Amino acid sequence: MSEKPLIHVKDLVVSADGQTILSMPEWRLGAGEAALLLGPSGSGKTTLLHVIAGLIRPSAGTVTVAGVDVHALRPGQADRFRGRAIGFVFQTIRLIRALTVEQNLALALNLAGKPADKSRISATLDRLGVAELAAAKPPRLSVGEAQRCAIARAVVAQPRLILADEPTSALDDGNAERAFSLLRDEARACGAGLLIATHDGRLKALLANRLELAAR
Amino acid sequence: MIAIKLIWANLAARPLTAALYVVILALGVAAAVALLLFSSQSERRLERDARYIDAVVGSKASSPLQLVLAGVFHADNPPPNIPFAAIAEIAADPRVKRVIPIALGDSVRGFRIVGAPPEIIALYEGRFAAGGPYAASFEAVIGADVARAAGLGVGDSFSGAHGLGGGHEHGDRPYVVVGVLAQTGAVVDRLVLTPVESVWDVHGVAHDHEQTPGEQAGGSSGHHHGHRDGHAQRSEDVEAAQTQSGGAQSVIFGPRGRQSAPPQEVTLLLVDLVSPMGAEGLLRDLNGASPFLAARPAAEAMRLYRLMGVGGQVLQAFAFILIGAAAASVFVTLFSALRERRGEIALLRAMGATRGTVFSVLMGQGVVIAALGAALGLLGGHGLIEILARSSEQAAAFGLSGALFHPGEILIALGSVAAGALAALPASIGAYRTNIARTLSETG
Ligand SMILES: Nc1ncnc2c1ncn2[C@@H]1O[C@H](COP(=O)(O)OP(=O)(O)O)[C@@H](O)[C@H]1O
Ligand SMILES: [Mg+2]
Numbered sequence: 211m212s213e214k215p216l217i218h219v220k221d222l223v224v225s226a227d228g229q230t231i232l233s234m235p236e237w238r239l240g241a242g243e244a245a246l247l248l249g250p251s252g253s254g255k256t257t258l259l260h261v262i263a264g265l266i267r268p269s270a271g272t273v274t275v276a277g278v279d280v281h282a283l284r285p286g287q288a289d290r291f292r293g294r295a296i297g298f299v300f301q302t303i304r305l306i307r308a309l310t311v312e313q314n315l316a317l318a319l320n321l322a323g324k325p326a327d328k329s330r331i332s333a334t335l336d337r338l339g340v341a342e343l344a345a346a347k348p349p350r351l352s353v354g355e356a357q358r359c360a361i362a363r364a365v366v367a368q369p370r371l372i373l374a375d376e377p378t379s380a381l382d383d384g385n386a387e388r389a390f391s392l393l394r395d396e397a398r399a400c401g402a403g404l405l406i407a408t409h410d411g412r413l414k415a416l417l418a419n420r421l422e423l424a425a426r
Numbered sequence: 427m428i429a430i431k432l433i434w435a436n437l438a439a440r441p442l443t444a445a446l447y448v449v450i451l452a453l454g455v456a457a458a459v460a461l462l463l464f465s466s467q468s469e470r471r472l473e474r475d476a477r478y479i480d481a482v483v484g485s486k487a488s489s490p491l492q493l494v495l496a497g498v499f500h501a502d503n504p505p506p507n508i509p510f511a512a513i514a515e516i517a518a519d520p521r522v523k524r525v526i527p528i529a530l531g532d533s534v535r536g537f538r539i540v541g542a543p544p545e546i547i548a549l550y551e552g553r554f555a556a557g558g559p560y561a562a563s564f565e566a567v568i569g570a571d572v573a574r575a576a577g578l579g580v581g582d583s584f585s586g587a588h589g590l591g592g593g594h595e596h597g598d599r600p601y602v603v604v605g606v607l608a609q610t611g612a613v614v615d616r617l618v619l620t621p622v623e624s625v626w627d628v629h630g631v632a633h634d635h636e637q638t639p640g641e642q643a644g645g646s647s648g649h650h651h652g653h654r655d656g657h658a659q660r661s662e663d664v665e666a667a668q669t670q671s672g673g674a675q676s677v678i679f680g681p682r683g684r685q686s687a688p689p690q691e692v693t694l695l696l697v698d699l700v701s702p703m704g705a706e707g708l709l710r711d712l713n714g715a716s717p718f719l720a721a722r723p724a725a726e727a728m729r730l731y732r733l734m735g736v737g738g739q740v741l742q743a744f745a746f747i748l749i750g751a752a753a754a755s756v757f758v759t760l761f762s763a764l765r766e767r768r769g770e771i772a773l774l775r776a777m778g779a780t781r782g783t784v785f786s787v788l789m790g791q792g793v794v795i796a797a798l799g800a801a802l803g804l805l806g807g808h809g810l811i812e813i814l815a816r817s818s819e820q821a822a823a824f825g826l827s828g829a830l831f832h833p834g835e836i837l838i839a840l841g842s843v844a845a846g847a848l849a850a851l852p853a854s855i856g857a858y859r860t861n862i863a864r865t866l867s868e869t870g
Contacts, residue, residue, distance in 0.1 A: 256866070256867050257863075257867075260862075260863040260866065260867075263776065265775075265776070265862050265863040265866070266863045285780070285781065286780050286782070289775065289778055289779065289780040289781075290778060290780070291778075292776070292777075292778045293777060293778015293779070294778065298773075298776040298777065300773070300776075300866065302769075302869060303769040303770065303772065303773045303866070303869055304773075305773075306432075306435070306770055306773065306774065307439070307770065308432070308435040308436045308438070308439035309432075309435050313431075313435065317428065317431070317432075317777070318777055320427070320428050320431075321428065321774075321777045321778035321779055322778060363777075375866070
């Protein structure tokens with residue numbers, strides 16, 4: 211662990227309906243590091259990702275991302291910080307359907323406060339092997355293609371942190387493994403930290419750095 | 427910027443649906459705007475044209491509305507003629523200030539030829555753009571619209587056709603334009619004015635005509651009445667009427683300096699009263715015992731306007747139903763799509779979009795559809811009125827023009843945009859309030 215962690219969770223308590231659904235005394239992720247967030251369904255993996263992204267407010271404790279206390283930001287600031295610093299990859303919601311793949315990436319760049327640089331978009335799509343899908347609308351893509359494009363969308367603005375929530379659970383073995391390596395390679399390429407929440411046993415062997423949440 | 431791109435992308439993703447709503451709304455706005463333009467323009471025109479004349483007197487075989495339509499608005503077939511003697515009889519009434527007889531029946535290029543003494547020009551507050559008043563038979567003064575549409579100027583000649591368009595031409599004796607009137611915005615713009623004798627000559631009515639005595643050429647309409655006897659008697663009547671009223675009245679029945687040409691029949695009389703207060707009494711008297719029918723243009727115009735108003739209200743209701751239907755469709759579409767789009771809204775927020783952005787993306791879709799519909803509808807409404815004005819002579823008589831703007835249109839346009847915004851509001855609030863974390867956990 212480095213001196214200045216990318217993510218620093220301290221004395222975190224998240225509750226809903228008066229029940230504690232997640233508690234975590236301290237956890238860090240160093241800059242550029244990758245980690246698996248493991249645990250059975252309902253153990254709080256998604257909740258932790260949302261807390262880190264500033265989408266859920268904890269009932270106690272602090273979370274800093276790249277030195278920023280994400281829950282001290284005003285709502286609009288938190289949104290803009292998320293757009294700039296974090297790239298999200300999900301299990302099923304991947305792209306805006308009304309936009310082409312290319313436009314989805316342009317939107318991600320705009321939301322990160324960056325110009326929609328065409329060469330950057332095509333370079334990203336190229337790296338992920340989906341350059342020929344640039345003009346395609348998401349409903350026409352296969353599941354594997356869509357997840358590659360979604361990874362491209364998450365990394366195109368070169369975020370500090372990539373949060374992936376069950377990114378491989380909807381994919382077959384081949385696609386799951388490819389998606390995982392792409393995520394890891396992309397994170398490495400842009401120097402981003404990577405946190406993959408999953409209950410997908412296929413990924414366990416692939417990453418040494420693991421954070422295990424206990425079943426409640 | 428981001429919101430605008432997303433608005434367009436969302437609309438463009440379902441172009442037919444968006445286009446359908448735009449068209450429905452545009453139809454409603456067009457109907458509402460056309461109605462507004464029609465009613466405001468025709469009302470102004472009716473009011474204006476009715477103002478010049480206190481009363482119209484014509485044949486009992488006619489109706490008050492027809493008298494006014496034919497004699498004041500020049501938008502109906504002329505009623506049956508009345509004998510010349512009517513002039514003296516009406517003029518004899520002390521409440522009457524002035525009587526202007528007019529003879530109708532012919533037209534040129536769809537514009538009516540009105541046989542009348544030149545005083546009618548002053549009655550219509552006409553100013554000459556070129557030339558001057560007529561002094562002799564077959565000289566004509568034309569309104570500004572006639573000059574423009576028929577391409578006629580001072581010195582040009584033209585032939586009249588029997589009836590109000592489509593009739594055969596009286597090729598035998600052309601009229602010569604001696605004056606062109608400046609645009610007035612009133613009915614005289616669309617009239618061809620000429621001495622009463624011209625109309626009689628065309629129709630072969632016998633009257634004392636110094637140049638062509640006893641002329642009966644080309645009589646096609648059977649207006650031959652041969653009242654050649656008793657001229658002196660009538661002239662005396664007229665003089666008597668003038669004397670009776672102590673010189674306050676003037677009776678005009680032909681071009682100045684042509685007293686020796688007593689006319690035979692006229693279509694109707696335009697009557698100026700000494701005081702408008704006398705109108706009710708005069709109308710009662712005339713419509714009671716006399717062989718004539720009298721009508722007040724102002725009253726008939728109001729009746730006509732009310733009549734049109736009923737039809738207008740039905741159409742107006744229909745217009746607003748269309749606008750409402752478009753707004754309702756926008757509401758249903760956006761709101762029912764909200765559930766399936768929750769995931770995308772959450773994705774947008776996860777990508778860094780603010781609540782305000784997702785709110786404006788949904789609002790924008792309703793507003794853009796409404797604004798496009800309103801813009802198209804405004805154009806359509808003006809186009810409709812312009813087409814109407816060009817296609818029908820009756821409509822032209824109402825002084826319609828698609829080029830005139832009415833301030834009420836702003837209200838209709840703003841109202842439609844507000845309807846679109848209101849229709850999009852529930853879905854937009856839904857998007858604004860979307861709990862991203864829960865949506866992502868549910869659909870992730
Ligand atoms: N908004 C909420 N209200 C109440 N309980 C919630 C809410 N969100 C999540 N939970 C509960 O918190 C626990 C953790 O959920 P989640 O983080 O989605 O787990 P995982 O992603 O590991 O499957 C679950 O028991 C879930 O039912
Ligand atoms: Mg989960």
